[in-house]
Amino acid sequence: MVKVKVNDIEVDADPKDNCILAARKAGFEIPHYCWHESLSVVASCRMCLVEVGETKPDGTVAMGPKLVPGCQTPIKEGTVIRTESAKVKTTQQMTLELLLLNHPLDCSICDQAGECYLQDYTYKYGKAHSRLDEPKIQREDKYHIGEQIALFTDRCVMCTRCVRFTREISGTSELQVVARGSHEEIDVFPETPCNNKLAGNVVDLCPVGALCSKDFLYKKRVWWLKHAESVCTGCSTGCSIHVDQNENKVYRLRPRENPQAQGHFMCDEGRYGFKYIHDDRRLKYPRLKNPSANSNTAVASSRPSDLSFADPWPTVLSEARKRIQTAIQNDPSGFVAVLSPQMTLEEAYLLASYIKGIDPRTKLTLGPVPVSGSDDLYPKGPKGEPPAAGKVKFTIRAEKCPNRLGVEAVLRHFERSVILAESLGKSSASAWYVVGGYSAGWVNEKLDQAVGTPSLLIVQDIFPSPLSERADIVLAAGSFAEREGTYVNHAGLAQAAHASIRPPEEARADGRILMELAGRTGLFNAMALRKEIGTKIAELSAIAVGELGDYGVRLAKYANQPVAAKS
């Protein structure tokens, strides 16, 4: 740590910091466009020009003669940074006037309005009017730039963050600067649009409204969006995200910076993969197939899950509780609960402790772990080859579920081992409690046969499946956006996710269902449960703190793993 003085406020800064980061620590913003923490420094937007000097051994301060870019200038002991001098302010005003020279000022129809750095900086550092008397340069919009990306060329400030992203992070190099001087534009080569699996990040990186997501385009003004901090459940990387919703509808996911998890970015699979939560085929109502029949006389015909057949939650849950009790009493070792790797720690814990609490001879198993291909590493080489070890900047993992490690830890605690539900033989148990929560068809043949047609089948899921079709009790559960809880990613990082919307119709978040089923009093409270789990399960003791912070906490067992963002 070195001591740095920013506008007369002294702070301790990392010697690796640049002036922007050091000033941030002192509470001062140095405006910038081209600089981004995870991209190379080009120092070309010239928005971050500040006065920098050093403290001489005799205590006097010698300021440099010129303004220097805060992004490019390293700090050392005694560095003095001035961000608010008249010289700095005049330069900032001029730079903003120049940046807005050919900008169309079409904020009223621009998606970025409200989260645009041209707007924000102009309010804070700019001036109200432009002295340009001549016509602005007009440029063609480029909808062809990518399947999911549109370029509003005349809004661009040429920070080249997007270009550097495709060169340095995705390694796919689709985006280029073409032409020269004030005529230059971002573009792609013919027939090679920016469609790589990380392409959506260039929209987030764009500090202005030039690159927009076609998926979100003109759907919602950003100031109506409410943001919930969450975790992407698309793969075991567990990217930290923001879920942006309005009136119970999720409009977009955005990566949330987390050096412990994935860095600054997320993949398109995760980014656009949330649509299923608003699918009309969701299970929306709890359902009893045959409330009066006893467990030996299952009715073969299934009932459609529309409102007319909905049963009220209290009826369904008390019936479920009753039948679980009976089934376990009749055949304790024939009762199998399937915990899904989509579940949060809290949900897995609630279900496991409830079932084991009735009889320890019951069996807890792990549901299918979806795997697709192999880990996809970035940046890609020129021929699409994966990067060398140690050069990896982003990984889309083959394991397409968020919490296998966490659920396994719960299983190890209650069951002493992790048994795969699929590995149980045909019709291997008399009663099943199966939890799903997957975004797509997940019941494989092995699981289907293992479950068979038992005397009791309870399914807690979000979509209909072969199992829910023949279930005795269906519990309509919540998707990731509707649940609150903790996920443990591939590197043992436990992160808290917050609910952003309500489940559709009568469906309920899994935690709420399980609290009531287990007869626990009070509302579902992830924080309280984390404390409980942390004290009960040694492997998960790290989450006993309750509040996991923005970046999450590492489980002790994985403390020596490399930081996930780099592996």
Next chain:
Amino acid sequence: MSQTEFKPVLLGRVGRPDSQSLASYRADGGYEALAKALKMANTEVIDVVKNSGLRGRGGAGFPTGLKWTFLPKDVNGPIYLCINGDESEPGTFNNRVLIEEDPHQVLEGIVISSFATRSTTAYFYLRYEYGRCYRTLQKAVDEMYANNLLGKNILGSGYDLDIYLHRGACAYICGEETGLIESLEGKRAWPRIKPPFPAIEGAFRRPTVVNNVETMACIPHILKHGTEWFQSMGIPKDPNNPRDAGSYGPKLYCISGHVNKPGLVELPMGITARDLIDKHGGGVWKGRQAKAVIPGGLSMGFMTNAELDTPLDFNGPGRVGCLGLGTAAVVVIDDHTSMVDVLYNACRFFAHESCGQCTPCREGTAWSTKILERIRDGRGKLSDIDLLLEIANSIGTIPGTTICGLADGAAWPIKTGINKFRGEFEEYIKSGRRSQSHALAGAH
């Protein structure tokens, strides 16, 4: 040494029959300096160049020997020498004559400099428009390979060197040393941020020296005749200014514009602009007076007629508000020419050539061009003059707002043009007349 008895050094062989051939160059004592240098230690060669006071001829006038000493002491792997033959400063054509007429003189300098800097590869970056230069050079390089002056074990010294000719693609910015390096690497010629300087991390991320063609042409003569001979020409150090490195040696002055006899002359450093125009350029044409003179390429700004007695050494133009000596390309503008037209043309050039990386230069050069376009169209406002000055003052490295010096070059003609000819601009705007010079109009 007075100017009258000065015998051209760099242009000494220009005009002789067959001056491009290796045989004729050797007959005139060519490659003797190389043989001499190869017998010395490379550090001794650096010392000779350093002691000679040779300053880079590309424009900035940085001491050449000092630049070479910035290379790291212990280097594993290659060091590169890049020759900047991207001569694109408006008004400049000395490299062209040197290469076309006496390529071996330049190439000898390159081999000596490569030896001194421990480079085993030299890249000759040549602007694309210089087709004849390219062919002449390639022929000369081939001759050298055939005669053991390039390749392995040059002249039996154990020193190896390869020279590659690289043709640019017609961009002014490739003359900026890090822009040149990027272009050489096959990238967009966007100047790099410094540090690291090229001496530490240059072409292909290796230690690199970038030198101008005329600088290279001086090297064999310094080796041959010694530092005292070199320092007998030019303007010595200013004893009152410890930072002055002196302006020694012969210099090629390009004379163009409204003169009777445009051309290239070689003189010891320090001739005044007036002498240069009157004695060597045949005076201002059509019996007119010079209104303004560009001392060293467009980016250096303008001198007025009253300032023409300024010596054209490394310090002279700076004393009258110009950016520096630049490439010593003197462009004369007669008193029948409108400074508004001249400035418009200058701004149009820089707006066209701005690489577009830094905001102030990219937008500022284009904006000032638009303003001047409007003034020339008779729609100027008096406030435009101050606006132009404000734009000029807020771009460039000297206020610290851009990566490279192109923006300074773009700003200086505006600053000097308006400050020195403000009355003319005001009068022009007030009259509301439209420019008569249609030759300059058109899309940029």
